[in-house]
Amino acid sequence: MYAAPFEYHLPTTVAEALGLLEKFGDEAKLLSGSQSLVPLMKLRLATPGHVVDLRKVPGLSGVTESGGTVVIGAMTTHYEVGSSPLVRTKLPMMAEAAGQIGDTQVRNLGTIGGSLAHADPSADWPAVLAALDASVRIASSRGERNVKVEELIVGPLTTVLAPGEILLQVRVPLPAGRYGGAYEKLPHPASRFAIVGAAAEVFLDPGGKVSNSRIALTGIASKVTRAGYVEQALLGKAPDPAAIKSAAARAAQGIEVRADLTGSAEYKANLAAVYTERAVKRAVSRALER
Numbered sequence: 673m674y675a676a677p678f679e680y681h682l683p684t685t686v687a688e689a690l691g692l693l694e695k696f697g698d699e700a701k702l703l704s705g706s707q708s709l710v711p712l713m714k715l716r717l718a719t720p721g722h723v724v725d726l727r728k729v730p731g732l733s734g735v736t737e738s739g740g741t742v743v744i745g746a747m748t749t750h751y752e753v754g755s756s757p758l759v760r761t762k763l764p765m766m767a768e769a770a771g772q773i774g775d776t777q778v779r780n781l782g783t784i785g786g787s788l789a790h791a792d793p794s795a796d797w798p799a800v801l802a803a804l805d806a807s808v809r810i811a812s813s814r815g816e817r818n819v820k821v822e823e824l825i826v827g828p829l830t831t832v833l834a835p836g837e838i839l840l841q842v843r844v845p846l847p848a849g850r851y852g853g854a855y856e857k858l859p860h861p862a863s864r865f866a867i868v869g870a871a872a873e874v875f876l877d878p879g880g881k882v883s884n885s886r887i888a889l890t891g892i893a894s895k896v897t898r899a900g901y902v903e904q905a906l907l908g909k910a911p912d913p914a915a916i917k918s919a920a921a922r923a924a925q926g927i928e929v930r931a932d933l934t935g936s937a938e939y940k941a942n943l944a945a946v947y948t949e950r951a952v953k954r955a956v957s958r959a960l961e962r
């Protein structure tokens with residue numbers, strides 16, 4: 673099916689893009705990598721009257737480090753994130769997640785900002801960025817604000833972004849001390865979206881015990897969700913295989929697990945435990961290498 677008719681805009685500055693959003697309000701949709709919006713438009717599940725393409729707006733892509741924070745432009749493609757030397761050395765969990773998104777075309781066109789704004793409950797970036805305690809920088813004609821990734825996404829395909837707002841950057845604080853992160857997912861065999869994905873960032877104290885952890889799951893609930901019971905169970909423990917297995921068994925505890933076409937709630941809860949165990953094990957071994 674073809675998309676419903678719309679007017680196409682190609683602004684060349686953020687200010688111009690914001691002006692167009694202000695002018696057309698609910699009728700306007702931003703376009704980044706087109707990998708999620710265009711399929712929805714072709715199915716007529718989205719029928720924006722105005723499409724504002726961000727492709728020609730400079731300054732929205734690239735990966736840099738500033739004051740202990742890795743700053744990633746919203747228009748940075750999955751491929752560019754995954755191949756950034758900064759990301760590969762300092763945030764290897766992000767590089768391994770980027771390489772598992774979709775296929776080559778999706779990774780070359782789809783963007784990190786588009787993925788967060790689209791808020792698919794099975795997407796990879798929300799889990800990885802929640803585990804890394806990342807925020808996003810958002811602009812509107814009224815000014816700019818920061819929002820934690822965990823608070824950005826409120827439900828399936830739903831965020832706190834208001835009409836008129838543009839996601840500018842993803843900001844990832846560089847972890848300090850002895851830490852390691854890892855991402856594990858069971859990909860859907862056709863789309864590669866996560867049937868279940870687990871992202872774990874684990875911090876060890878000088879004695880080798882877990883001093884903190886952040887574990888986030890995708891694919892099992894209506895939005896990215898922290899596995900709080902696993903985090904609690906790991907705290908203060910020596911992260912040996914038995915302790916990790918026992919903590920990971922609680923992955924779905926307290927989470928309203930959602931059945932979907934890829935499996936029942938029971939199946940997904942079991943996968944959450946299995947993939948959390950794998951992610952925590954690898955995160956711990958990365959922390960031990962530091």
Ligand SMILES: Cc1cc2nc3c(=O)[nH]c(=O)nc-3n(C[C@H](O)[C@H](O)[C@H](O)COP(=O)(O)OP(=O)(O)OC[C@H]3O[C@@H](n4cnc5c(N)ncnc54)[C@H](O)[C@@H]3O)c2cc1C
Pocket residue numbers: 701702703704705706707708709710726746747772773774775778781782783784785786787789790792794795796797833837838839840863864865866
């Ligand atoms: C075949 C296929 C397989 C895929 N597999 C995976 C997978 O394995 N894992 C995964 O995580 N994802 C997967 N995706 C989704 C992919 O990652 C998309 O790139 C992503 O969801 C959307 O990014 P985009 O840049 O293409 O955004 P677009 O499609 O251009 O936009 C998506 C939404 O975000 C809004 N938007 C875009 N940019 C901004 C901005 N800067 N500020 C505010 N709002 C904005 C748009 O208005 C729209 O509502 C897959 C997609 C396809 C087609």
